[in-house]
Amino acid sequence: MSLDLASLSVGDVVAERSFTLTRDALVRYAGASGDFNPIHYRDDVAVSVGLDGVLAHGMLTMGLAVQPVFDWVGDPALVDDYQVRFTRPVFVHAETGATVDVVAKVGQLGADAATARIDLTVTGNGQTVLGKAQVWVHASA
Amino acid sequence: MYEPTPPYLVGREKIREFSAAVFSVNPLNFDVQAARAAGYDDLVAPPTFGVVVQERTLAQLLATPDADLDFSRVVHGEQRFSYSRPIVAGDELTATLTVASVKQLGGHSMVTSESSITDATGAHVVTAISTLVVRGDE
Numbered sequence: 539m540s541l542d543l544a545s546l547s548v549g550d551v552v553a554e555r556s557f558t559l560t561r562d563a564l565v566r567y568a569g570a571s572g573d574f575n576p577i578h579y580r581d582d583v584a585v586s587v588g589l590d591g592v593l594a595h596g597m598l599t600m601g602l603a604v605q606p607v608f609d610w611v612g613d614p615a616l617v618d619d620y621q622v623r624f625t626r627p628v629f630v631h632a633e634t635g636a637t638v639d640v641v642a643k644v645g646q647l648g649a650d651a652a653t654a655r656i657d658l659t660v661t662g663n664g665q666t667v668l669g670k671a672q673v674w675v676h677a678s679a
Numbered sequence: 680m681y682e683p684t685p686p687y688l689v690g691r692e693k694i695r696e697f698s699a700a701v702f703s704v705n706p707l708n709f710d711v712q713a714a715r716a717a718g719y720d721d722l723v724a725p726p727t728f729g730v731v732v733q734e735r736t737l738a739q740l741l742a743t744p745d746a747d748l749d750f751s752r753v754v755h756g757e758q759r760f761s762y763s764r765p766i767v768a769g770d771e772l773t774a775t776l777t778v779a780s781v782k783q784l785g786g787h788s789m790v791t792s793e794s795s796i797t798d799a800t801g802a803h804v805v806t807a808i809s810t811l812v813v814r815g816d817e
Contacts, residue, residue, distance in 0.1 A: 570693075598701065601730075617765075620759070
């Protein structure tokens with residue numbers, strides 16, 4: 539597996555994927571991650587703390603958003619850094635769920651195309667939910 | 680300074696479970712032969728798996744008596760991972776928490792904490808940095 543960044547230009551889309559979140563996806567993530575905060579599976583608790591309803595774990599959104607980049611990069615050892623800001627919750631309706639769309643574009647290229655910053659645009663039900671979502675990768679030797 | 684967390688042994692099935700939960704379709708997360716063919720000793724964990732180990736340091740932080748943090752008022756503001764290498768099944772990981780900063784902002788507290796995760800040899804694997812926003816009284 540090799541990653542050649544020299545053929546890329548800023549603005550190129552390197553990966554995209556659409557995800558459907560349902561309540562069972564939130565329960566599965568709760569179990570897998572150990573985050574059992576009830577605002578991610580109980581509407582009554584979510585409403586009692588002033589939310590509109592059950593929302594996805596921020597770390598679930600962060601976790602799935604990087605997957606298309608992980609697949610594109612090929613070797614996970616080439617990923618140096620991944621950061622996000624949680625700017626808006628993803629509410630997951632009991633019956634209709636939620637849609638999360640991810641588009642990964644080249645945000646910046648380092649000198650000699652040795653590194654690249656991949657910027658993620660992540661929307662939940664059509665609204666941006668992550669800010670400054672950036673993955674730094676380096677080219678394979 | 681906080682005590683390092685007890686060693687966390689990364690299990691193969693835990694990686695499969697976490698990978699399915701973040702909608703991975705990557706063979707390196709599920710197929711041992713594919714991971715070995717790519718040069719890894721065992722299954723590779725997804726990029727955000729470090730949160731499972733970091734969570735143990737956040738529990739230390741929230742349990743600090745003088746921190747006075749109300750969990751129901753804590754909102755995740757930012758998250759970052761800086762990697763030395765991917766986490767692989769069989770790794771024995773230890774996290775050490777250092778609170779980087781507490782800032783007051785319009786009645787809210789912003790707690791930025793950094794957890795350095797190392798393997799059994801003491802080598803750095805990943806640093807996880809979280810900013811938690813503790814909402815003030817309304």
